[in-house]
Amino acid sequence: MSDRKSAAVAGGSIAQLEHDAPISRSAGDARPFIQVRNVWQQYGDQVVLERLNLKIAEGEFCTLVGASGCGKSTFLRLLLGQEAPSRGEILLDGQPLADEPDASRGVVFQRYSVFPHLTVLDNVALGLELPRAPLLGRLLGRRKRDAREQAAQMLHKVGLGHALDKYPAQLSGGMQQRLAIAQALVMKPRVLLLDEPFGALDPGIRKDMHKLLLELWRETRLTVFMVTHDLSEGFTLGSRILVFDKPRIDPHAPGAYGARVTYDIPLHEGRHAPGASAGLPTALADSFRTAYQGA
Amino acid sequence: MRPDAKVQKVYLYPKPVDFRKSINGLAALVELDIKVEVFNPVLFVFLKRLGSGLAIAAVAGLCLGVAAGTLPLFGAPLSPLLTVLSMVPPLAILPMLFIVFGLGELSKVMLIVIGITPILARDLEQRAREIPRELLIKAQTLGANTWTLILRLVLPQLLPRLLISLRLVLGSAWLFLIAAEAIASTDGLGYRIFLVRRYMAMDVILPYVAWITLLAWAMDFSLRRLTQLLFPWYEGAKA
Numbered sequence: 121m122s123d124r125k126s127a128a129v130a131g132g133s134i135a136q137l138e139h140d141a142p143i144s145r146s147a148g149d150a151r152p153f154i155q156v157r158n159v160w161q162q163y164g165d166q167v168v169l170e171r172l173n174l175k176i177a178e179g180e181f182c183t184l185v186g187a188s189g190c191g192k193s194t195f196l197r198l199l200l201g202q203e204a205p206s207r208g209e210i211l212l213d214g215q216p217l218a219d220e221p222d223a224s225r226g227v228v229f230q231r232y233s234v235f236p237h238l239t240v241l242d243n244v245a246l247g248l249e250l251p252r253a254p255l256l257g258r259l260l261g262r263r264k265r266d267a268r269e270q271a272a273q274m275l276h277k278v279g280l281g282h283a284l285d286k287y288p289a290q291l292s293g294g295m296q297q298r299l300a301i302a303q304a305l306v307m308k309p310r311v312l313l314l315d316e317p318f319g320a321l322d323p324g325i326r327k328d329m330h331k332l333l334l335e336l337w338r339e340t341r342l343t344v345f346m347v348t349h350d351l352s353e354g355f356t357l358g359s360r361i362l363v364f365d366k367p368r369i370d371p372h373a374p375g376a377y378g379a380r381v382t383y384d385i386p387l388h389e390g391r392h393a394p395g396a397s398a399g400l401p402t403a404l405a406d407s408f409r410t411a412y413q414g415a
Numbered sequence: 416m417r418p419d420a421k422v423q424k425v426y427l428y429p430k431p432v433d434f435r436k437s438i439n440g441l442a443a444l445v446e447l448d449i450k451v452e453v454f455n456p457v458l459f460v461f462l463k464r465l466g467s468g469l470a471i472a473a474v475a476g477l478c479l480g481v482a483a484g485t486l487p488l489f490g491a492p493l494s495p496l497l498t499v500l501s502m503v504p505p506l507a508i509l510p511m512l513f514i515v516f517g518l519g520e521l522s523k524v525m526l527i528v529i530g531i532t533p534i535l536a537r538d539l540e541q542r543a544r545e546i547p548r549e550l551l552i553k554a555q556t557l558g559a560n561t562w563t564l565i566l567r568l569v570l571p572q573l574l575p576r577l578l579i580s581l582r583l584v585l586g587s588a589w590l591f592l593i594a595a596e597a598i599a600s601t602d603g604l605g606y607r608i609f610l611v612r613r614y615m616a617m618d619v620i621l622p623y624v625a626w627i628t629l630l631a632w633a634m635d636f637s638l639r640r641l642t643q644l645l646f647p648w649y650e651g652a653k654a
Contacts, residue, residue, distance in 0.1 A: 202552055223556060232553075238648075246557055250557050289648060307557060
């Protein structure tokens with residue numbers, strides 16, 4: 121057992137050497153905020169992610185793109201603590217990640233992100249109540265009023281000030297996602313994880329949501345990871361784009377090799393200025409097309 | 416029972432009767448027989464039995480369902496046990512209930528509880544498992560521990576479903592109640608039905624059946640209204 125472990129560690133350091141060199145962008149940082157060290161994830165024989173090495177500075181907006189089944193969501197689940205990596209480790213501020221989801225990492229899913237049995241206001245106030253009332257799960261009296269006031273402020277910020285007493289089922293899809301974002305941000309998490317949050321929204325509303333998300337990101341300087349299927353969304357929003365793809369495919373054993381980060385592209389924040397276009401470099405676009413066909 | 420060995424089949428053939436007459440007549444007869452007025456409150460004891468049976472079953476079913484559906488530690492042993500227990504026919508162990516709980520109120524209430532709790536528990540367990548994983552994870556990122564997760568997320572989502580399940584098992588609850596009352600009781604609706612059954616008096620039994628149906632429907636209706644009133648967010652209560 122210990123032999124295997126040490127072999128894995130040795131393999132990891134080699135992998136780091138050969139893998140870090142071309143893609144590292146924050147090598148100058150003394151200590152990265154999030155460090156992914158030789159992470160593998162496999163389910164049975166199926167390798168989903170292999171040899172993942174990343175360093176992410178605080179306040180980066182990473183968009184994760186790639187074909188379906190390339191481990192983007194798996195990577196997000198690892199960051200969330202919903203799953204533990206089969207090999208390797210993820211460090212948050214030098215400490216290994218907690219192995220359960222907790223209040224330090226906020227999350228917004230594509231669906232089922234808000235609680236249907238609570239009003240909009242209570243949905244957000246819940247996050248303020250739960251950590252402070254480990255026994256009852258709710259605050260009483262003045263502390264409850266304070267929590268609701270704070271929640272209302274957050275809701276005004278995301279543009280839901282007029283719908284405080286409604287239930288989520290009465291809201292449109294876009295408004296529900298605004299609520300989910302408010303719910304995550306009221307916890308003041310250090311990392312925000314978004315799993316295709318706007319995938320089910322129509323294009324006009326999606327644009328509004330992009331604007332809101334960028335505003336909130338600039339204001340809070342959160343570290344954001346966002347999985348998206350929409351390449352242009354990835355380029356518009358991110359300050360860094362991570363492309364997941366399988367570099368090796370064995371046609372006789374499709375599960376034998378996993379996906380890695382094949383492109384790690386820093387983007388300039390200036391693109392967020394109005395009027396700036398988010399064009400895709402031609403060479404990159406070509407390689408994407410082949411990647412999609414191959415999948 | 417057979418009057419003659421040569422007779423192959425016996426048909427019971429009551430002639431057409433006027434319900435109103437026979438009700439009054441048999442009511443008088445029954446009053447003489449059991450010395451209780453027809454609309455005496457004693458006749459409503461069945462509601463107390465049914466109500467307490469349903470209430471105990473609801474609480475027990477909710478606790479078992481939540482434990483089995485949300486906590487893998489309890490779910491692993493509890494879930495198969497509930498499956499087996501729910502297969503035991505409650506009426507078959509009725510004599511045991513009479514031995515254990517006596518011939519009084521308790522055994523009748525217990526028959527309802529034993530008959531219904533496993534059904535409720537299994538339904539709620541299933542519903543608890545159907546709560547999207549995303550919601551549980553979201554609650555964890557909002558700082559919930561296992562206890563507050565159950566308190567603020569699982570329980571509120573299961574309560575409307577509990578009321579719906581109660582509506583569905585009302586029929587079985589009546590069945591168990593009438594069976595228990597018919598066998599060992601001197602009051603209640605089931606007892607009355609079995610009393611007049613001796614006279615083959617369908618013209619009295621049918622009004623009783625109509626009365627039970629009306630009561631059951633009223634309970635179903637009020638449970639539905641209660642669900643709508645208490646849980647306005649619950650979509651299943653709209654229909």
